[in-house]
Amino acid sequence: MSSGRDISKKNDELNDLVTEKQWLIKEIHHRVKNNLQIVTALLHRQSSFIKNKVALSIIKDSEHRMQSIALIHQRLYQTDDMVFIDIHTYIDDLVGHFRESYGLEGNIQFRMELAPLRLSVTKAVPIGLILNESITNAIKYAYPSVSGIIYISLHTEGSHHNLSIKDNGIGLPEGWELAKVNSMGMNLIKGLSRQLEGKLNIIVDDGVKVQLIFPG
Secondary structure, three states: OHHHHHHHHHHHHHHHHHHHHHHHHHHHHHHHHHHHHHHHHHHHHHHOOOOOHHHHHHHHHHHHHHHHHHHHHHHHHHOOOOOEEEHHHHHHHHHHHHHHHHOOOOOEEEEEEEOOOEEEHHHHHHHHHHHHHHHHHHHHHHOOOOOEEEEEEEEEEOOEEEEEEEEOOOOOOOOOOHHHOOOHHHHHHHHHHHHOOOEEEEEEOOOEEEEEEEEO
16 A cells, blocks of 8 residues: 555656646746847847948847747747747748838738648757748848738658748849858858758749758
8 A cells, every 4th residue: 555655656746847847948948038039129229329231230130030039939938848839830920020020011921831830949940040031031132122922831741841932022143153152141041951951942933932941
């Protein structure tokens, strides 16, 4: 009888430890999100004192990068699953952030075709940053004087996932080559693609399409 009570007590202690660990993990995600939003707020505050357009653009880009990561930790904190991210919901959040930040209503539209997919944090963060850079580039450079559409698609093909971000803007300059580009944003996309062991393609097709095929 005593052994049965001992086992029951041990099980209760283990359950308490699991519950405590889950709470601690959620708290970590919450604090990371808050810290990233503090950094974002500081960058935003700093930008109000900057008059140089190039420097201001760099600060704004950094704000969006911080926010793209903060949204991931916010999602993890708000759900019971603290390891995997629902990418469909995350992309909706990210697009909402861009609409609000750039005031895109009536100017640039988003059209999305997203398969249900859950990714680990280690993959969700680089995917979020790749999305952030690609959408930012489309907003800033694809439509200098007209409105347009940004298409985001994500689907699974066998053991790989296919992510694409496409605009219907003015395209790329003649002679443009991915290997020769040395911008911060494009270097970030290339580096994160390698981190995901993915294949990156930049395609000019009635605009620009950023395509990443990466293993599941």
